Every structure is written in structure tokens, then in C-alpha cells.
Amino acid sequence: MDPLKQKLVARAQAEGFGLARICRPWDVPQVPGRLETFLDKGRHGQMQWMAERSHWRGDPSALWPEARSVIMLGESYTPAHDPLAVLERRSEGAISVYAQNRDYHDLVKKRLKRLARWLISETSDKTEVKVFVDTAPVPEKPLGAAAGLGWQGKHTNLVSRDLGSWFFIGSIFTTLDIEADAGEADHCGRCRACLDVCPTGAFPAPYQLDARRCISYLTIEHHGPVDAELRPLMGNRIYGCDDCLAVCPWNKFAQEAREVRYHARADLLGPPLAELAQLDDASFRAKFSGSPIKRIGVARFLRNVLYAIGNSGDPALVSTAQAHCDAEDATVADAARWAVERLQDVENRMDRSQNPA
Template sequence: MKTASLKERLSDQARAEGFAAMGICAPDAIPEAAARLRTFLAEGHHGQMQWMADRSDWRGNPAALWPEARSVIMLAEAYTPETDPLAILSHPDRAAISVYAQGKDYHDLVKRRLKRLGRWLLDQAGQGEAIKVFVDTAPVMEKPLAQAAGLGWQGKHTNLLSRNLGNWVFLGAIFTTIDLPKDAPESQHCGSCTACLDICPTRAFPAPFRLDARRCISYLTIEHKGPVDPDLRPLMGNRIYGCDDCLAICPWNKFAKAASEIGYQPRIGAPDLAELATLDDTAFRASFAGSPIKRIGRDRFIRNVLYAIGNSGLPSLRPVAQALTADPDPTVAEAAQWALSRLS
């Protein structure tokens, strides 16, 4: 079977599955990635994310992850919000939760779609071929691979953005032994725009196209264990899980496509901080079943809620913080004391 014809039909099938775009690159298409990753790690910009360093050889060289692979099929799926994610920041009694985490866990939804598409590809290719699918949980640098596959470019905020999709996209990868025709890489089109850098509350970008995760609110609320630096807490506002500021401000979003997956529709929204603060472990797990929020656990989540309460400026929330000053988790108890001091 001619691989050019197979690629064309694969693209059609990908769109039928709900993907917004597809591109293909070679596993060795990002030779500069390894050096960039080494610099990132050497500067300590990964913070507590030791898993990035532990498998950096694979992460920096996709060809080493699976030497038999001949093609990397990169797929983008839109999760564009229907409302302005920045609007919630002016409601200090409510919790700001990143758009991607307001619906069902994208890992499950995207991986299910990738597996269906991969099975279709194997059925067409015949015996002897193989695939591996990845969605943000393996040592795969999806964003550089997506740029190499022509889906978009890594903007100054380091996220992938596209002239056709904006930057509200999830990425998935299918590695395959099939040698499919490759797409041309995309070049960056940010120009002189610095909107994403300027809006960052914590100044997490030491330079364009570079991120210091230790100052990023997404990292601080999701990956960082233990107390957050007191100097950074006031800058977090009411953001309790992730941060969308640099994504939401990007002018390329005027070309963003609507989300086609109903599972990405918000089912959490902007909950009341006082109600969230009362969650014990059982209630937390029940409230966020099927959500990526569940993976950070109740204690880290309540820590974030208390920082938001401390930033609210609302004396009515003092009893809420007071009730948690004796929490069994020392980080939660310290966050409650901090919130009380801020509301005094």
C-alpha cells in the first residue's frame, strides 16, 4: 500500500475521530531538544519535577524511546473555552480552575481516541507493523514534536499555538513502525508580541520562549509539594488549580476552533472557596472523580484554597481559615494561619 495514500486516509480518519489537526515527523526531528532540556534542568527550572530529570535521555531524544519507530503522528484536539477564563479573577470569593481541568480528564479521552485511530491504522497497514500511543504521561516532548510535524509552534509562553487553532489544544502522539510521509515543520509567528509574558502574575518567564516552572502558578498549584514561597502566594490570587493567563491573552486565539468533545464542557466551573475548604479526603475524592484535579490530593488542594482565601480580602472567610488551623496536615495548618494573618 502506498504510504502517501495511507497518510491521506489517516488524516481523514483522525478528523472523524474528533482531532482538529494531524501532522507527521520523524522520531529524530527535534535534535535541538536534548540540549534545551539539559539547560532547563541545569538551571533548576523544573523545580520538584524530578521525573523530568530521571528520564531525560528518552525525553530529549524520541528516537531512543522506541528505536523501531519510523514515524511520529502528532494530533491536536481543541478544548477552547466558551467564556473568558480571565473573568473569574475578579471574583475573590470563587475559585479559578484551569479550563483544561473543568471537564473530564483529557488523558482518558485523548488516549481512547488515539487507540481507536491506532487500531484503524494497523488494520490498514497489515501484518508486522506496530504502534505506541502517548498522552502527556511518558517521557515525550509533545510540543517540539508537534512543531516538527507542522501543527504549530512553541510560543513565547512555551505552549504550542497555531494560526489555525490558537493555543487551546491537547496533544497526543502515535509512534509507529510505518514509514509515513513527513510534514514540514512550522516556524514561529509571535513577532514582537509579548502579551503572554506581560500578563504572567509571577513573572515566570525569564526570557521569551523560556519558563521557570518554580514561579509558574500551574506548577505551584499542581506539582509543588509543601508550602509555597510566601512571596509568591499573594500573586496567585484565587487560582487554586493551574493558570490560564498566558493562554487566554494570546491574540492567535481569534482563530481558535470550538471544542468538539462534550467531555470538555465545564462541570466544575468556579466553585465557592468557603465550600471547597470544608472538603475532607472522602468528599474531595468524590467531588473530583474523573477529573485531573483528583491526582494532587486533598491536602495540596486545600492548601491552594487557603492561599486564595488569604488573597480574597474578605473578612467573612476568617472562620473558614480558622477552622483549618489545626488540620492534621502541617502544610494546610500553616496555610490557614497565613490566610488568617492576611485577613486580619
């Protein structure tokens, strides 16, 4: 191995990255028509930025033509708990594992910047670098596959033989010419656990995602009311969804995240929906300070919480939902009325079963 590359990998591991591999900007595996089909069919939903910058996503070498190498890095956030257990506790909110503590964008970017500064100090002040972590039209998953971090599984996410599905991806583009690694082969085989577990059927086919049906998209990126047919399928998921990640068999090789700031906060492991519904803008911002959840704002968060209340089957939460029926935000008010109607139906069925005619 190139001595510089050897030191680079060691330094990346010292910074906390579990995986460090190299590829070329032009090494992105080309799956004919994958991105075009996704966009042409409107599967990106309201994420217009994906269409507007699709030329960079299809060809990352166009993002920065001077770059000669891309350092791809993976950092584990594997949970110690079963992330699917909360789905059975329907009066509690299910929050995606990655959002149960600090915002990974901030933590990963700081590590990337430290590693980039080290690289310049080890080479030359003429070395140029750019760091990215989900903040630019960089095709991180295809680049990760090209570098050998893992392969894009049937759920379209990157899977590692070492870290399973639970890891963040960061990249450092550089003008340095560093020895590249071999890409990773697909090891999904006949397994379709991730496809079969999806509650909304967001996978039209293996390796294809329709974001418009994905609960992660619906709870985070989607503005306004969610289609009525999808609301009952969301269950108590109020921010993101981990189902397809959690069932991946390759997770059996993953170990709990070393970074304690990725470990779940006790108050976010299954927060009572009744308490979350009481949050106003100020208390929402205070509770989720430093969390990625803060990005969606209190109105969208309350919308999600109210859908979960409607799916809880708990008539005791009717009054909690009723308190938002006249909310200033029309989407929140609509979600509240939907939740009240659902719970009143449950209450009526219970009364009929207890007092048959």
C-alpha cells in the first residue's frame, strides 16, 4: 500500500471512522437509467433539488473537475437496542436511530475537516480538498460502492460486510492522486427482507425506491398533508423509519457505535405521544437543540405526532388531538381532525363490543 494511503487510513480510524477507502470521482458505477427513471417517474416527490442538480449526481467528476481522488469514509451508528421494538408501543413515538441524539452532519463534518487538514499538512499547502456529508449533490452511495465501503442493497442504501446498514457516509474530494481501492460486489443474494418489511410498499422492485411512499421521506421531506391512504401505514413513526435497515442480515456483524453522541437519549427511545403533542415552537426547539429533528420545524413534527396518535388505537388520546383541531397551521389541524375521527371510531367499536344490542 502507498505509504501516504496507509497513514491516511490509520488517521481516519483514529478520528473515529470505521471504514476508509479511495476511489476516483469518475468511478461511479453506472446503472443505465436508474437516476433518470427515478426522476422521470416523479419518485423524488417534492425533492426538486434532486432534479435540479442531477447532472452532478450522475457524474461527480463534474462537481469539481480538478479532483483526482475521493476519500470515502464510513462511521458506525449501530444501536444497542432493537429499533423495531417501539413499533409495538403505539402510544409512544418511533424516532429513527440516527436522530436519537446529536446531528451526525455536525459530528461527521468536523472529523472530515480535521482529516482534510491533516492531509494537507502531510503533503503540501498546494493540496486542495473539499469535504461533503449529505450537503451537496454528491452521489455518496455509488461512490461508496466504487471505493469498496459496501454495496447498494435492494433497499438502495449502502451495506457493509463489517458495519451492516448502520453507518454514515462522508467524503473528501482532493486534487491528490491516491491509490484507489477495488469496488465491493453485491452480497444481497436472494434475500429480500428489506423489501418485504416496508409498511408502505416503497420499493417498486429490488434496488428501486419510490420516495413518495417512503416513511422517512414523508415524515421529514414532505410538506403539507400526507395522502390519506398512507397515514394508517405510518404507524407511530414520527421521524424517519428504520424497518428496511433493521432487518438486514448483515447487521449481525455490526458492533455498537463507539461515538457516545450517537447513543440514544433516554427521552427519545419511545417518548409518549401525549407529551410530544404539547410542544410549542419554543419547547420544540429546546428539546431538539442539536438534533436533526429540529430541521423539520414544530408544525411538521406535530403533524407526524398527530398521525401517530390517530394510529395509536388509544381513545385516551382523543382530547390530546382535539386540542389541535383549530391549529393555525392547516396541515396540523387536518392531522388532528383525522386523529380524532380515527380514535372516536375505536371508542365506538369498544362501546358496541361492551354493550351489544
